[in-house]
Structures are given as structure tokens and as C-alpha cells.
Amino acid sequence: xxxxxxKDHSCLNCGFHVEEHYCSRCGQPxxxxxxxxxxxISHSIAHYFHFDNxxxxxxxxxxxxxxxxxxxxxxxxxxxYINPISMYIFVSIVxxxxxxxxxxxxxxxxxxxxxxxxxxxxxxxxxxxxxAKAGLDTTTFAKEAEEAIIEDIDRGVFKKMSYRExxxxxxxxxxxxxxxxxxxxxxxxNTFEKIHQQRNDSTYNSYLARQKTLPENQRDDMFERFMxxxxxxxxxxxxxxNEQIERNKSKQxxxxxxxxxxxxxxxxxxxxxxxxDHLIFTIHGMTAFFIVSIFTQPTKRMLFSSGSxxxxxxxxxxxxxxxxxxxxxxxxxxxxxxxxTIWRMVWILLLYTITLKISESIMREILFYFAT
Numbered sequence: 001x002x003x004x005x006x007k008d009h010s011c012l013n014c015g016f017h018v019e020e021h022y023c024s025r026c027g028q029p030x031x032x033x034x035x036x037x038x039x040x041i042s043h044s045i046a047h048y049f050h051f052d053n054x055x056x057x058x059x060x061x062x063x064x065x066x067x068x069x070x071x072x073x074x075x076x077x078x079x080x081y082i083n084p085i086s087m088y089i090f091v092s093i094v095x096x097x098x099x100x101x102x103x104x105x106x107x108x109x110x111x112x113x114x115x116x117x118x119x120x121x122x123x124x125x126x127x128x129x130x131x132a133k134a135g136l137d138t139t140t141f142a143k144e145a146e147e148a149i150i151e152d153i154d155r156g157v158f159k160k161m162s163y164r165e166x167x168x169x170x171x172x173x174x175x176x177x178x179x180x181x182x183x184x185x186x187x188x189x190n191t192f193e194k195i196h197q198q199r200n201d202s203t204y205n206s207y208l209a210r211q212k213t214l215p216e217n218q219r220d221d222m223f224e225r226f227m228x229x230x231x232x233x234x235x236x237x238x239x240x241x242n243e244q245i246e247r248n249k250s251k252q253x254x255x256x257x258x259x260x261x262x263x264x265x266x267x268x269x270x271x272x273x274x275x276x277d278h279l280i281f282t283i284h285g286m287t288a289f290f291i292v293s294i295f296t297q298p299t300k301r302m303l304f305s306s307g308s309x310x311x312x313x314x315x316x317x318x319x320x321x322x323x324x325x326x327x328x329x330x331x332x333x334x335x336x337x338x339x340x341t342i343w344r345m346v347w348i349l350l351l352y353t354i355t356l357k358i359s360e361s362i363m364r365e366i367l368f369y370f371a372t
Contacts, residue, residue, distance in 0.1 A: 006031065011025065055082060057080045058081045062287065066328040066329035066332060067332030070277075084280050088254075094290075098294050170193060173188065207228055244367050245367070252359060252360075253286060261281070264278050268334045292321060326345055
């Protein structure tokens with residue numbers, strides 16, 4: 001410890017008699033208050049590296065030797081390790097800084113789609129000129145490509161229309177088709193009708209509009225309208241709700257650790273271990289999970305697109321590691337047979353997954369009704 005020790009043997013913090021350099025009651029070092037700038041800096045650095053050293057002494061066996069840190073901690077070998085709660089809070093904060101929740105995608109407007117299609121049209125005109133200079137016949141090629149681009153433009157704009165606008169547009173196109181009998185127009189009407197069917201009931205207003213077109217005896221009653229409004233609302237706000245749930249993952253994991261410890265205690269009750277010991281074991285396991293995720297999740301998001309082969313490989317590897325780590329830690333900590341450990345592990349994961357899904361459903365309901 002850097003700094004000059006006081007000659008007075010009364011502790012400045014609690015007033016207890018100090019035999020040597022540290023108070024035996026509160027643990028505060030008996031240092032002079034008027035330390036120099038460099039003594040202050042060196043004192044701070046010593047404290048930092050003391051934490052840093054304990055962090056790595058905890059980190060290495062926590063990841064490489066599942067269950068060992070918990071056994072040592074419960075055996076009284078605690079000076080070398082960081083407190084389980086302190087370690088978990090520190091790692092979880094780093095995780096949710098490094099791995100922010102995914103943002104929900106905002107749909108592009110019709111003007112953006114039209115602008116994109118205009119670029120396609122310009123590229124087509126340029127291609128026609130180059131083909132003409134090369135002496136090739138561009139009539140058939142240009143006509144087919146231009147019709148496809150126009151259809152894409154119309155489809156992009158049509159998707160952005162309201163339910164009533166889509167219905168009106170289809171009726172006008174059908175009236176035109178009766179006169180022209182164009183096969184291209186017929187195909188376009190079929191395409192629009194499919195889009196219109198998908199849009200049907202996608203918003204509550206469109207659902208009500210469709211209900212009005214039905215005979216009185218075929219319309220939904222009050223309860224059915226309420227359920228339809230709820231289901232449609234969930235569909236419209238699904239991205240926002242999922243983002244909010246992701247933001248609350250840290251709180252969810254923290255609050256559910258006591259429940260996870262309870263599941264473990266129920267499956268290993270013959271070991272006659274205190275509930276608190278099961279909880280410390282759970283905290284160490286969740287800490288290890290967050291540490292590994294700090295490296296895997298950013299790698300997956302920054303380097304590989306969602307749903308890609310490499311992203312799937314990383315997700316599969318993470319699941320395999322979780323299963324390996326949980327098995328090894330349970331095997332070492334509870335000292336049970338391999339077959340018993342595997343079956344207990346499956347039950348624990350099943351109970352925990354079901355509980356998480358139920359809690360997410362409840363959270364989604366609460367967030368939805370608060371949002372609306």
C-alpha cells in the first residue's frame with residue numbers, strides 16, 4: 001500500500017484502536033490525509049490493479065474450469081476472487097454496452113421505392129443505348145424489361161396504399177381490363193389482389209372496413225372484435241415490443257436467477273446443499289454466459305448478416321458451449337453420475353426456458369397495453 005502511515009493509532013473511520021497499518025474493525029488503512037499528488041495517483045493505480053488482478057484470477061478458472069470457482073468460494077478461499085454479485089453486475093453492464101438490443105426496421109416510404117425504380121429505369125435506358133451501338137436488336141429485350149420495371153414501381157406504390165385505396169385501385173384496373181383485355185394488365189391485377197389479401201386485416205381500420213362489407217349475421221361480435229384488435233396490434237408493434245423486451249433482458253436474467261437456483265436445488269435436493277450455495281453457483285454460471293456472449297454477439301452482428309451460414313454457426317457453437325459448460329459445472333459441483341447429471345440438466349433447461357417464455361409473454365402484454 002502506497003502513502004505515509006499515521007503515528008496516531010485511532011482509526012479515522014470508526015475510532016477503533018489500530019495495532020499496525022489497518023483497522024481490525026473496518027479494514028481502512030491508517031494513512032495520512034495530506035498525501036501528495038503522486039501518492040494519490042499511485043494509491044489509485046494500486047487499487048485498480050488490485051481489482052484487475054482479482055478479476056483475471058476469477059475470469060480464467062470461471063471459463064476454463066466450470067464449477068471450480070464456486071467450490072473454492074464456498075470452501076472459504078475468497079480473497080483471490082471477486083464477489084459473485086459484483087462480478088455479475090460488472091459483466092452484465094459491459095455486455096449491454098457492447099451488445100445493444102437490435103433496432104426495429106423502419107419501412108421505406110413509397111417515394112423511396114419510386115426513386116429506386118427510377119434508377120432502374122435509367123439503367124435500362126443506358127443498357128438499350130449500349131446494345132443498339134453494338135448492333136443488337138433491343139426491341140424485345142427493352143419491352144420485357146421495361147414492363148417488369150413498371151410493374152415493380154406499381155407494386156411498390158401499391159403496397160404503401162391504405163386498404164380502401166388498394167381496393168379502389170383494383171376496381172379501376174378491372175374496369176380497364178374489360179376494355180383492353182391486356183394479359184399484362186391481367187397479371188398485374190392478380191399480383192395486386194394477392195398483395196391486397198395480405199393487407200386485409202393487417203390494420204384494425206382495414207379489419208373494420210371489411211366487417212362492414214359482410215352481412216350482419218357474419219360479422220364478428222364484441223369479444224371477437226376485441227381479440228382481433230389485440231392480435232392486429234401485436235402484429236403492428238411486434239418489432240417495437242421485441243426491442244423493449246431485449247432492453248429488459250438484463251433485469252429479466254437477474255430476477256430469474258433465484259428461480260433458476262430453485263430449479264437446480266429441486267433437481268439436486270439429495271445433495272442437501274443450502275439454497276444460497278445453489279444461488280452462488282447460478283450467479284457464476286450466468287456470469288460466464290455473459291462473458292462469452294460479449295465476444296460472440298458483436299462478432300455475429302458486425303461481421304455476418306442475420307440468418308447467414310456463419311451467423312448460424314456462431315449461434316450453434318454458443319448453444320453447444322452453454323450445454324457443455326452447464327454439464328461440466330453440474331458434474332463437478334454436485335458430484336453426480338454422468339447420466340443423472342444429463343437428465344437433471346435437461347429438466348433444468350426445460351423449466352427455465354418455459355418460465356422465460358411465460359414471463360416474456362406477460363411482459364409483452366404489459367408493454368402492449370401501456371403503449372396503447
